Amino acid sequence: MNHASARILGGLLLLAVVWIGTYWMWTPRAPRISFAAAPSDENGGLTENPTLLAAPDQGAEADGPPPVSPNAGVIPPGFHQYTVQPGDSFQTIAERFFGSGVDGSVIARSNPLMDPRRLRAGRVILVPKDPNNIQGIPVAVPEPVKESPDAAGAGQPTSVTRTYTVQRGDSLSLIAQRMLGSPKYADAIYQANRSTMASKDALKIGQVLTIPQVNDTQQDGR
Numbered sequence: 112m113n114h115a116s117a118r119i120l121g122g123l124l125l126l127a128v129v130w131i132g133t134y135w136m137w138t139p140r141a142p143r144i145s146f147a148a149a150p151s152d153e154n155g156g157l158t159e160n161p162t163l164l165a166a167p168d169q170g171a172e173a174d175g176p177p178p179v180s181p182n183a184g185v186i187p188p189g190f191h192q193y194t195v196q197p198g199d200s201f202q203t204i205a206e207r208f209f210g211s212g213v214d215g216s217v218i219a220r221s222n223p224l225m226d227p228r229r230l231r232a233g234r235v236i237l238v239p240k241d242p243n244n245i246q247g248i249p250v251a252v253p254e255p256v257k258e259s260p261d262a263a264g265a266g267q268p269t270s271v272t273r274t275y276t277v278q279r280g281d282s283l284s285l286i287a288q289r290m291l292g293s294p295k296y297a298d299a300i301y302q303a304n305r306s307t308m309a310s311k312d313a314l315k316i317g318q319v320l321t322i323p324q325v326n327d328t329q330q331d332g333r
Contacts, residue, residue: 186248186288189240190221197232209242217242243280250288273322277314290322299325 193204202215209217219227221237239245275290283301284294291299301311303323308314 184250184288184292186244186250186285186294188244188247190237191240192235193238195230195232195234195236199232200230201227204236204238205242208238213242217245220245241282241284243282244285248285248288250285275320275322277316277318277320279316281314283311283314286320286322291325296325299323 191208193208195204200215201218205213205215205218215227218236218238219225221239225234225236273290275286277286283297287296287300288294297311300320300322301308303321307318307320
């Protein structure tokens with residue numbers, strides 16, 4: 112081999128070494144696997160993704176029914192069973208039970224599945240005891256009156272006379288529920304106002320009734 116051939120061979124070898132080194136240095140490598148702990152907050156817990164823990168809107172209200180008052184109550188309706196007579200209609204039945212001032216729709220709403228045009232003698236229908244209470248009347252049950260130890264001696268209940276002014280649509284059971292917490296006290300109200308009432312149904316709008324004090328053991332008619 113002459114001197115020129117040796118120089119060419121040496122240059123090629125040098126060029127190959129440079130190319131191999133350049134390729135090795137610039138080839139991208141796969142990321143190295145790390146077992147280091149995830150970054151943590153000051154309390155030692157893992158840092159959560161803030162985009163997944165967005166704070167709820169403070170002004171938004173939760174869906175759902177409104178809260179029900181714990182003092183809410185309902186006066187249940189009462190009904191008479193009446194056998195239809197020849198010539199009867201809802202209007203005549205209403206006038207027979209409640210007077211001419213009550214519309215026959217009271218009987219119709221008490222018997223929603225009955226067609227008034229097909230009212231036949233002998234059928235039994237429902238007549239409400241109170242024309243203003245067909246589906247129940249919601250009322251607020253009053254909180255019990257607290258006893259005052261300073262009145263009439265320590266540990267003795269206070270003697271306070273309460274009154275109620277009769278309004279349109281009132282009945283003794285409705286007033287008892289509203290003022291005393293239960294319709295069973297209707298007779299107690301009647302007994303306390305017998306001097307101004309001819310009967311339990313003799314209520315007049317604007318009439319002032321005395322509301323008696325009752326206890327848990329008092330029942331109707333006692």
